[in-house]
Amino acid sequence: FILYCDNYFSNIPLFKALREYSIVACSTGRPNSSRYPCTLKFNRHSSHLPWNTLSGVVLNNVLTIVWQDKNVVRFLTTYH
Numbered sequence: 001f002i003l004y005c006d007n008y009f010s011n012i013p014l015f016k017a018l019r020e021y022s023i024v025a026c027s028t029g030r031p032n033s034s035r036y037p038c039t040l041k042f043n044r045h046s047s048h049l050p051w052n053t054l055s056g057v058v059l060n061n062v063l064t065i066v067w068q069d070k071n072v073v074r075f076l077t078t079y080h
Helices: 012-020
Strands: 002-005 024-028 054-059 062-068 072-077
Touching: 012 024, 012 062, 012 072
Parallel strands: 002 024
Antiparallel strands: 024 072, 054 062, 062 072
16 A cells, blocks of 8 residues: 655654554654654754755664755655
8 A cells, every 4th residue: 555645644753653563654744743753853044055965864764864955844755
């Protein structure tokens, strides 16, 4: 199964638990969600990244991606 969910429900512990049941998950993310990597937490007002900047961190077998488009896009997945 591949589960797509809203960023309101997505966090790293949930995705880790779903993966243990062989359920793959993808979602946009929120920087204030549970166990979100500190290296990818930044305020869009305090630090502006150049357009098309892409960064990612794997934590508990969950890939966390940050991409700078017009706004910062955050993504969580276990489909990698």
